[in-house]
Amino acid sequence: MPILPPNALEFFSRSPEQTRRVGMRLGSLLAVGDVVCLEGELGAGKTTLVQGLAQGWGSSDLVSSPTFILVNVYRRPDGARLFHLDAYRLASPTEAEELDLDAMLDEGPLVIEWAERVRSILPSERLWLRLDYVDEEQRQMQFTAHGKRYEKLLDEFRRSLVGVA
Structure with missing residues (x-):
């Protein structure tokens, strides 16, 4: 019997560099319209992960x-765009709506730091x-796929990390 449901993955990063590499693997799989929501306290490694994600x-x-x-x-050489939103300073989800997230999703993937602050306006599939934060170097990462596209994405990501689904 599995410990985690099939739509979830747990991973421990042992260093900021490993967190960036995890982001690179995930970034290489993203498509236009994908939504990646990041949650975690200050210093948890959200921006470090996005550095790798954008590179990948x-x-x-x-x-x-x-x-x-x-x-x-962030732009690729082919002109494609990746959007990186930080919801930390938004007073309400309404402020995020005013940023026209739908237009961003029509043009590229969207990564949202502090996504829990705007959860009510996010697509249900994400x-x-x-x-x-575990210690100065290590971070625990818990991935949860919501919707078929993201279950497939998580399966591909899992295979890229550990070689099995």
Whole structure:
């Protein structure tokens, strides 16, 4: 009997570099319209993961937390765009709606830090990732797929990490 449901994956990262590499694997699998929700306290590694995610997706842009500007856009050489939203400073989910998330999703994947703050306006189908601080180097990552697209994405991601579904 499995410990986790089939739509979930738990992983321990032993260093910031490993967290970036996990992000690279996930980023390489993202498509236009994908939503990746990140949850975790300050210092949990959300932005570190997004650095790898953007690189794996194909962008060489510098990745930083968009806490004060709300949304960063990273581009690939082919012009495709990846959107990185930080919901930490949003007063309500309504403020996120005003950013026109649907338009972003029409153009590329969307990664949301502090996604729990805007959960009520997010698509029901999404990949949710909780990062927890274990110690100075290590992080626990809990992935949960919501919807068939994300179950497939999580299966592909699992295979890319460990070689089995």
